[in-house]
Amino acid sequence: MKAIDREWIIKKVLLVLAMMTVLGIAMIIFFVVKESIPAFRQAGLSNLASSDWSPESGRYGMLVFFTGTLATSLGGLLLGAPLAIAAAVFLTQMAPRRVKTVVGRGIDLLAGVPSIVLGWLGLTVLVPWIRALTNSTGTGILAASILLAIMVIPTITAISKDALEAVPRSYREAALGMGATRWQTIRQVLLPAAKPGILVAVILGMGRAIGETMAVALVIGPATVFPKSLTSPTHTLTTKILIDMGESTGVQRSALFAMGLVLLLLAMGMILLIRLVTRRMQPVR
C-alpha cells in the first residue's frame, strides 16, 4: 500500500517536471506579450509595422529589422543549405569510412563553436576581407549571411544525414542494380525519398538562422535603415533587441519586446511548418 503511494507521488513529481516545458513556454509567451502591450497600445500596429525607427520622435517601425532578419537568414540558407546537403550526401553515400569519421566529427565540432566566437572571427577577419573587396564598410547582410551559412551547416547536415540514412537500402540497390550511376541514384531516388526530412532540416536551419543573435550582431552594421547594398549596415530583429535593450525605457523598450513577439511567432510558425511536412510524409512512407 505504502509502495503504491510512493509510486503515485513519484509519478506526479515527474509529471510536474515534464510540465515545466509547458510552463516555461507559456510564461515566455505571457511575459513577452505583456511587455509588448504598451507598444501596441501607445504606438499602434501601423507605427510598429512601418520602416521608420526613430524613438526620439515616437516612431517604432520594425520593418527594416524584420527585412534584415529575413534577408540574412535566407542568404545564410542559400549559401549554407547546398553545402550542408552536399555534406550529408557525402557522408552517407560517398565517403570512405575513415574520411567519413573525420568529416562527421568536424561538422559536429562546428556545431559546438560558440556563436560569439564565430561572430568575433567574422568581425576581425571576414568583414575586413569584404571591406577590401567591395570598397564598403564590409558589414551588412553579406557578412551576416556567410556567418549564418556556417552556423546552419551542422544543423542541416545532421538532420539531412538522418533522412538519407532512413531511406531503405533496397531503393539504392534497385537503382544501382538497373545500371544507374551513383549520382543518378542519389539524384533520382535517394534525394526525392529523403525530401521531407531534408525539408525539415532546412526549416530547422532557417529557425536557427532567424534566432541567431551574437554572430550577426558583430557583423551587421548596425544601422536602422534599409541597406543600400549587401555590404552596407542594417539590423535584424535579434540584433536590434540585443543592442537596444540595455538602454531603452517605456514604449521603446516595449517595442523591442514586440520584436521579440514577432520572433516567437516566427519560431511557432516553423514548428507548425515542420509538423505539416512530417505529417504529410507519413502516408508516403
Place this chain on the structure above:
Amino acid sequence: MLRQETRDAGIAVLLGEGVRKAEERAARYDKAATWAVWSFAGVAIGILAFIIGTIFFRGITTALTPSFVFGKPQAIQAGGGIWPMIVSSFYLAFLTIAIVLPVGVGAAIYMSEFAKEGWITRLVRFGADSLSTVPSVVFGIFGMVIFVIYFGLGYSLLAGALTLTLLNIPTVMRTTEEAMAAVPHSYREASMGLGASRWETVKKIVLPSAMPGITTGTVLTVGRIVGESAAIIYTVGLFVRKIPTSPLQPAAPMAANIWHMYTEGALVSDWMRVANGEAAFLLIVVLVLNLLARLLAKVYQKKLGTKEAR
C-alpha cells in the same frame, strides 16, 4: 501498327547507340557530381579548420599567457586578465546543470517510462519543441523581465542559470530519452517480472543503463552553456572585477565579456587582445568538452560491454 513501330523504336534506342551516349553522359555527370560533392565537403572542413586555426593562432600568439588567464581584469587600462570570467563561465555552467539536470532527466523519465501517449505527452512535446526553437535572445529578455526584475534577483548567476535552464531543458530531455530508449525492453520486463515497481525499475535498471548517454549529453550541454551569450547578457552581467562567490552576485562569463569588449572595449586599449584570448579559451573549452564526451562514451562502452548508446 504504329504501336509496334514505336515499341521497336524504343527497344532500338535501348539497345543501340543512344544508350552508349546516355551512359557516357551519365558517367560524366557522375564524375562531375562526385568531384563537386567531395569539394563541397572539403570546403566545409576547410572552413572549420580555418576557424579553429585562426582563433587558436591568434589567441596563442597575442593573449594566452598565464598572467592573462589567471590575471585580474582591468576596466580602464591595458594588461587585464580574465580569470574571473573563466570562473564565471564554469560557475554559471555548473549552477545551470544543477537545476536543469534533475528537471530534464525527470521529465524524460516521465515521458519514456510513465506517461501513456495522450494529450499530456503531446502538450509536453509541444512545449519542448517550442522551447528549442525560441531564439536565445528572447530567453534573454524574458529572463531579464521575470528573474532579474520581477523576482528581484538582479543581474546574477542564479537569474542566468534559471534562464539557461529553460533554454536547455529540451536538449537534456532529448538526450536522456534517447539514452533510455536504447535500454532494451527485456531489462525492464525482467525487473518488473521479479516484482519491482516501475520506479524501482527505473532507478535500478533503466537509469544506470542510460547513464553513458546522459553523461555525454550533460558534458555537451556544459559546452553549450559556456558558449551561450545572447541569453545571459541581460541576466548575468558583462563585466566584473572580482571572482563571484555567491549565486546571487553578478558575473561575467567569457562569452558575455567578449561582447562587452566589443561594445565598451574602447575603454581599454588592449580590448582586441582580451577578446582574442577569450575567444581562443572558449574554443579550447568547447573542444575539450567534446573530446571528454567522446572519451566518456568510450569508457562506458567498455565498462558495460555494449554498443554506444548514442
Place this chain on the structure above:
Amino acid sequence: MTQGNVKLERSPYPYTGQVVIERAATQPNVCDARVKIELRNLGLYYENFKALEDINLHIMCNSITAIIGPSGCGKSTALRSLNRMNELIEGARVEGKVIMDGENIYERDYRVVRLRKRVGMVFQRPNPFPKSIYDNIAFGPRLFGVRERNILDCIIEESLRRAALWDEVKDKLRDSALTLSGGQQQRLCIARVLSVQPEVILLDEPCAALDPIATQRIEDLLSELKNEYTIVTVTHNMQQAARISDFTAFFMIENQGEPGRIVEFGETSKIFTNPDDERTEEYITGRFG
C-alpha cells in the same frame, strides 16, 4: 524435362565458353547450347572473411539456373557477384573471373553501369520506388536517354505485359507503386528490370516474401521469360527449384566460418533424381522430407 547427361567441359578457347551438351538426339533443345556466363575459380572476401571459394559455373542462354543450399552458404553472394552488386558492401573483394559473352566483368575498365543494365536484378523483398507505377518502370529507360513520351508509353506497356501485370494496373499507372500487393510489387520489379532490355535476370529468392498464389504467378512468369532471357535464381524452396529450373547448383559450407563452395552442378532433373554427391542427396531429401 530431359533426363540427358550433361557434361561440362572447359572450352579450349578461353573467351567463347562453348560447352558440349550431350543429350538424346530426339530431345528438342531447351537451350541453344551456348554459355552466357562462366564463373571461373571465383572467390569472394568480405574484409578478411572468405565468403566464397573456387566457384565454377556455366550459365546457359535461355535457361533458368537455380542456386540452392542451406542459408548462409553464399548463394546470394554468388548471385550478386554476377552483376557486381557485392561491391556495394565496403570491403568486398573478388578473385577469379566471371566471363560474360567472352569478357571478364571484373576487368579493371569494365563498365559496371553497362553490366548492370545487361544483367538486371530482382530482390528478395519487392522494392519498388515510392513513385507511381509508371515512373517506376520509366526509371530505367530514362536513365538510358529515352525521353519521348510515346516511346516510354510503349516500353512501359510492353514491360508490364511481359511481367503479366498489365491487365491489373493499366488503369492506374499514376497510382503509387506502394499501393500494389506484394505479389504485384514483385512483378512490377520484374517489369522494371525488363524495361531496359536486359540479357540476364538475377532473382534473389524472389518469392520469399510472397504467398503461394503470388509465388505460382511468378513461377509461371519465369518459365515464360526464359524463352527470351537467361535467368538465374536463388531459392530456398526445393520444389520451386525442381519445378522451374533447367540447371541447379548446390552450394554448401562445410563448417561455420569456412567459405561457401559448390557441391554439385548439373541439370536439375539429374540433381533432383540422381545426384552424384551424397550431401546433395541428403540436403534434397531432407528438405523434401
